Amino acid sequence: MVFNASEKILDSSSSANPPELASFGNRLLKASEKLISTLVYPTVTNDSVSFTLPAAEGQVFMVGPxxxxxxxxxxxxxxSSVNIDLIGIARKNNEGSAAVAFMSYNTMENLLKPDFFDTSNDTVKTMMSTVISVTLPKTTNTKLTKPVNFIFRHIREFDHSGSLSCVYWNISEWIVDGCSVLKTNSSHTVCSCDHLSIFALIMQTSHPHYDMFFQSNLQQLLMIFVYVTVGVVFILALLTLIIFIAVYSHV
Structure with missing residues (x-):
């Protein structure tokens, strides 16, 4: 299957250039979404299919009239988890049917790297979640009735000084349009988006050398403060001694 066949490619993709990574990632996403759509079948009430593979896992849920x-x-x-109003979407379809396909890619971050998240500030970007996709295969009307909420379990240690962004993949970059962070803690983050796509959670932190530079400057400022303080105390002591000698000599 495409997920297992691509696992070694994903793990060895660090030497490829960014356009190649994005291009291959897009092809892999399209192929996987096409494959998962084959799991959708008509149902009168509701049904679901789940699968777990080394490179990906997911669920398909179908509802009928x-x-x-x-x-x-x-x-x-x-x-990761997703909450979606599939019943509301189904009611807007003529057949009263709809299906949602939810997938989590375990190593997709090697292709759709967090550095593809272009921001105005120069920060270190860290992927904090697996890359996920949510689609509505074989569904006529795919307009959402309400925002979709995702729960991401952090796959790396959360830096409380960092900034989290819920992002989605747009051809060659991660962007935040239509997505926001609802709440977060040290282990999980809840995101909300007004559309379906490929999603992830990215953390931004300052560069280590900035922190070292700040700490170095702070240490220098503290040393200067100490020197100035000692100097002022010494001068005051010297002035006190001079005044004492001057007063004593006139007695």
Missing amino acids: RVYLDKIPRLDTTY
Whole structure:
């Protein structure tokens, strides 16, 4: 299958240039979405399919015209979850049917790197989640009835001085349009987006040399402060001694 066949390519992609990485990532995403759409089949009520592979895992949930659920269960993978109003989407379709495909790619960050997140400030970008995709295969009307919420489990240690961004993939870059962070803690972040796409969570932190530069300057300032303070104290002591001698000599 394409997921397993691509795992070695993903792991050895560090030597490729950015355009090649983005291009291969796009082809892999299209192929995987096409494959997962084959898991969708008609149902009168509702049904689901789950799979777990070394390079990816996911779920497909389908609803039909006689679905008895008010809402579908949360779709879960090891490192991420999604809440989507599939029932509302199905009701807007003529057949009263809809399907959602949710996938989590374990090594896709080697292709769609966090450095593809272009920001105005010069920061270190770290991928904090697996890359996920959410699509509505074989669904006529794919317009969302309400925003989709994602829960990302952090795959790396969270730096509380860093800044988190919920992003989606747009051809060759990560962007934030239509996505926002709802809440976060040291282990999980909840994102909300008003559209479906390829999503991830990226953390920005300052460059280490900036911190070292700041600490070095701070140490220098502290040393200067100490020297000035000692100098002032010495001068005051010397003036006190001179005044004392002057007063004593006139007694």
